[in-house]
Amino acid sequence: VTSKSPLTQRYFKSNAGGHWAIELRFAxxxxxxxxxxxxxxxxxxxxxxxxxxxxxxxxxxxxVRETNKIIKEELGDNEIQVACIGPAGENIVKFASIMVSVYHVAARGGLGAVMGSKKLKAVAVRGSERDVEVAHPKLLEKLVNEVLSNLPNNVKGKTYYLYGTPGSVAPVNKLYAFPSYNFKKPYFEKAEERDGVTLVERGYIKGRAGCTACPFHCHKFYKVEKGKYTCYCGGPEYETLGALGAGCGIGDPEAVLKMHEICNIYGLDGLSAGAVIQWTMECIERGVLTREDIDGLDLVWGNADAAIELLMKIIYRKGFGNILAEGLKYAAEKVGKESWKWAIQARGLEQSRVDTRSAKAYALAFAVNPRGPDHLHAQPIAEFGAWPESRRLIKELLGDEKYANPYITDKKPELVRWHEDLFAITEALGLCSFSTTTTYILKPQNLAEMFYALTNVKISPEELLLVGRRIVTLERCYNVREGHRRKDDVLPWRLMNEPVPEGPPKGLVNSKEELDKMLDKYYELHGWDKKTGIPLRSTLIMLGMDDVVKELEKLKVLPRNR
Structure with missing residues (x-):
């Protein structure tokens, strides 16, 4: 889903799985x-x-659940796919999500608020044309079977199948890159209580499902059957376990699962919701806000019940929730008193749950992401070197496995640019990034071969990646038109100024000097001006973007003579 974001006021693409998109194609x-x-x-x-x-x-x-049920009943077809908003979108909460096929979510950027502003509750779709023309069906079948035969040997793919993204919680925590207490700490002492393995072992996970024709089945369904946090929902995910759990100091997995359900059925980005709640907790801790300021809530670290109350206030814009519903950047500006220093956002978007001080490729990727500091643009997960496929990729791309080290900056611009290009082409082909930029099951060579089998169009892996680069550059140019420059390629203040306080990465920080060095190389690799971060005229022409050149020339922002 693409739109101008009410949070960032810039170009935004938000991603969702499920079955809606394929149904649209069938229509x-x-x-x-x-x-x-x-x-x-x-x-x-x-x-x-x-x-x-x-x-x-x-x-x-x-x-969301009620909306899906009613639409299917009144149209008389249970196979209809629905993309809809919940009360958060109706109330134009700036980080409201769009829920797809009930439990899949285009969460980030507040595009649910865009639907709400249009008074558009849902888009329902049903298609009857199931036949898809394939240029070389036997070749495609052969290529697909080759990929499927390798799945059982892929460590990350197996983790997704068994545990979903929560299977990454404990490994990232051990690397001291799983932030807790509003990014004050890079590690959460209770992380293993909500790790994917634990959720399965304790019987919370009741089923798994895949998006259309996907063998991973990374999407899980959970249920808490008794107690005050009874719930049933799709998920959870690594990001929401981090944002609603560790970030808020909440160790009770059942409470976190309940908060995740609330975000899903009311249509709210759980990552941004967690970010504004933990920021408020720190404001209370520092004395910047009082209980009276936040409607009498006892919002201290770990108090899940107070966090749940605040969630509902955000959804319905009640009391202090009305301020938080505008997003973290606005809330920090409204409260003042230097609270922006612990507002973990950049360019208006709340950061994903990776402590970038302990993950330098992620630091660069988040700083240059056109969405803001989050994971769905490049996803350079190989830098952790946590499984064989990632280490092999690092050696193939960078020449030595020693670069599979999240604490160093060497070769990280090269790693980020490759992941950006691959991520962009993955989305353009209608695929999931789990098949490419996280498991590395599908590489550019595989994609080029499959593209030929489908369309009869021959394209090399290098040409395919160039298409990805064109997409990345076009996204950059859109934001340049909206005023984006190099000065905006930054990370949240805390991560650029406060070093990691403990563990193996103790003392590491995303300093301006460190980030500037990576940015210089990154711009050079892309063919962008180092001073402004604007793509060079020669780069745009090489990429066949003459129309963009004309647009930027009208604005007089293109670097001169280049």
Missing amino acids: GYEYVIIKGKADRPVYIYIEDKNVEIKDASHLWGKD
Whole structure:
């Protein structure tokens, strides 16, 4: 899903799994553009060539599960795929999400708020054209079978199948890159209590599912059957376990699962929600805010019940929740008293759950991400060197496994740029990044071969990556048009000024000098101006982006004579 983000005021793409996208293709469409806004709540129903705008007054105020159920019942088809918002989107919470196929989520950037501003409750789709024309079906079958035969040997892929993304919690925690207590610490003492292995062993995980035709089945379904945190939902994920759990000092896995369910069924980005709650906890700890300021809540580290109350206040914009609903950047500006120093955001987006002081490739990737400091743009997970496939990739790309070290900056610009290009082409091909930039099961060579088998268009792996680079550069140019420059390629203040306090990476920090050195090399690799971060004219022409050159020339921002 792409839009201008109400959080960052810049280009934003938000990602979701599930089955909605493939159903749209079965209906005969590759993309839907929605302009304008309705004067009353509506939803769009697409059934092949028939497209209707239907009344949604009876859906307004309903949660995601209820909305899906009602739409399917009134249209008389349980196979309809629905992308919808919950009450958070209706109330234009700036980090509201779009929920897809009930439990899959386009979480980041507040695009649910964009739907809410349009009075658009949902887009439902059903397609009947199941046949897809393939240029070389036997070759495609052969290539797919080769990939499938390698799956059982892929360590990361096996982890996703067994535990989903929560399987990464304990390993990242051991590397002191799993932040807790609002990024004050790089390690959480209770991390293993909500690690994927523990969630399975304790019986919380009740099932698993994959997106369309995916063998990973990384998506889990959990249930808490008794106690005050009873819940049932899809997930959880590494990011929400970190944001709603470790970041808030909450060690009770059942409480975290409940908070995750609330975010899902009310349509809220759990990562941003956790970020604003833990920032508020630190404000209370420092005396910048009092209990009276936050509606009498006892919001201390680890108090899950108070955190849940605040979540609901955010969703319905009640009391202090109305301030937090505007996002962390706004809240810190509103409260003042230097609270921006512990507001873990950059460019308006709350940071993903990697302590970038202990992960230098992630530091660079987050600093240059057009979305803001998060994981869904490059995902250079190979730098951890935590499994054989990642170490092999590091050696192939950089010449030596010694660069599989998250604490060093050497060769990290090269690693980030390669991951950016691959991530971009992965999305352009309609694939999941878990198949490419995390498991490394599919590499550019595989993608080029499969693309030929599907389309009869021959393209080399290098040409394919160049397409990815064109996408990355176009995203950059859009944000340049909106005012983005090198000065904006930064990380949250705490991570650039306060060193890691403990563990093997003790003393490491994302200093300006360190980041500047990586940025210089990164811009050079991309063919962007080192002073401004704007792509050079020669680079844009080489990439076939003459129309973008004309657009930026009108604004008089292109670097001169280059």
